[in-house]
Amino acid sequence: MAAISKQEADAWDRVLDAAADLADLIESSGIEIDEYALEELTIFLARHGPVVRSMLKNLKRTWPFDDTTSVRGL
Template sequence: MAVVIQYVVVRKGIEKMTFTSKQEADAYDKLLDSAEVLAELLEQAPVELSEEDREQLGLFLATEKEQVLAAFKGKVAPKPSKGKKEST
């Protein structure tokens, strides 16, 4: 019998993702932290967004961090990560 260590990222009591590496789990948890902060910022936007839309946009922006940072610097950003859809 094999012993498998798993790291589970849980948010609001909901299991989000399971990893076999603590480093990967920590990185994903940090991504979710960033997405949450961005969603809170979007709540202050001058446009009406539903909570789900804010969460999805926050996650998208956090996932595409390199492109967002490049855009703020006025630089050409790397290609976006296509097909990356995670639920929060």
């Protein structure tokens, strides 16, 4: 096993924390996704945070849905 620096370990911990937050968001939305796929997706998104942020930066507000409307309901 290769040794990693404290800085690298801390960076990875931040990725995992962001992935956990993303997983909570996705799970709370009611989207059905299996646990493995959710984990892979959220880690991918967290690892590519700067790219994702760049893609979403022009969004000024959330979609005009209230708490009772889902994307699937459109």
